[in-house]
Amino acid sequence: MIPMTFPNDIKLSMRDCILKVLWPKDDIVTFFRNNSCTKSDIDALGDHKTLHRYQIVDNMFTYLSTKPDEGLGQYRAMLQSLVNWQQFDPYYFEKLGKLDKTEAERSITHLKQLQEIRDHKIQERRKAQARKEAATKVPSTTLPELKTKFISLLQSEVIGAKRGYVLEEILQSLCKISSLEVTEPYRVNGEQIDGSLKYDGEHYIIEAKWQEKAIANEAVYQFAGKIEGKMYGRGFLFQSTDLAKM
Structure with missing residues (x-):
């Protein structure tokens, strides 16, 4: 400013x-x-x-x-x-x-x-x-490069918590390639926000999860609770596995 x-x-x-x-x-x-x-x-x-x-x-x-x-x-x-x-x-x-x-x-x-x-x-x-x-709005990577990076996650070339961060980076780059307005991950009141994007005039909070085993439906409810108190009131949940059966 x-x-x-x-x-x-x-x-x-x-x-x-x-x-x-x-x-x-x-x-x-x-x-x-x-x-x-x-x-x-x-x-x-x-x-x-x-x-x-x-x-x-x-x-x-x-x-x-x-x-x-x-x-x-x-x-x-x-x-x-x-x-x-x-x-x-x-x-x-x-x-x-x-x-x-x-x-x-x-x-x-x-x-x-x-x-x-x-x-x-x-x-x-x-x-x-x-x-x-x-x-900052110019994409630094291409779709083929993002595909290669995503496949490396599937092949477990990246392990541990780093996989979640790599997934965040892939989503951020994908948004930029798609000419969407996107913010970097940040923390607010001690709560981790994986980023947000603007589409068709509306803002959406991003949540990225990478786990080998199916995650419980509780994760969806937690995400819903996270966005409920935000100004946006809407969001995208990206996960690497299916939800566990109810």
């Missing part, structure tokens, strides 16, 4: 932009309010009029970092607002000379570049992840 957070270099660049496009303290607070900052976010600043301009920004950014989502929504809104900024108040930029438009535009351009770099990295990671996921 691609981590959804804002790098520190983008936050620092956003801070720089805010201070170079806005002068009045009230305007800085209004900027936060207009970009998804809640009333509680604003209240966390206290009396902003007693703070320096940079302290207002720093305090807000520090507060947002303590939120469960690390201020993701607020940072997203602020970023989009700043990279598209066109409001250069002549009163502060030209008449009073408190702000410099050239510096402000330079900071905005730098922020845009950082955003493009970040977006490119995210896209590359997503492509790499997609390639990795696609590779």
Whole structure:
């Protein structure tokens, strides 16, 4: 999964932009309010009029970092607002000379570049992840190879508990060759699940058993009990022998 957070270099660049496009303290607070900052976010600043301009920004950014989502929504809104900024108040930029438009535009351009770099990295990671996921879906074996492996089980070339694991591998590979979505074996609440597959929009739990002697019908009831409490509610039981007669 691609981590959804804002790098520190983008936050620092956003801070720089805010201070170079806005002068009045009230305007800085209004900027936060207009970009998804809640009333509680604003209240966390206290009396902003007693703070320096940079302290207002720093305090807000520090507060947002303590939120469960690390201020993701607020940072997203602020970023989009700043990279598209066109409001250069002549009163502060030209008449009073408190702000410099050239510096402000330079900071905005730098922020845009950082955003493009970040977006490119995210896209590359997503492509790499997609390639990795696609590779796992490509069958690594063929049907003749699976047949040979299954015959080796019948001929007792594999003995003991390993036969059950080999049968699981055969079933997993068979599902992949059949272009079925399949998960690897896993454990949940201490219970072994031999895997699951998706067919025709429905999910099925897989149970694989390899035994030389006929198994009791109780195994079927146990499997039914295993899937009954699961979200899927259905499954496949694969076994190497017949059930014992009732």
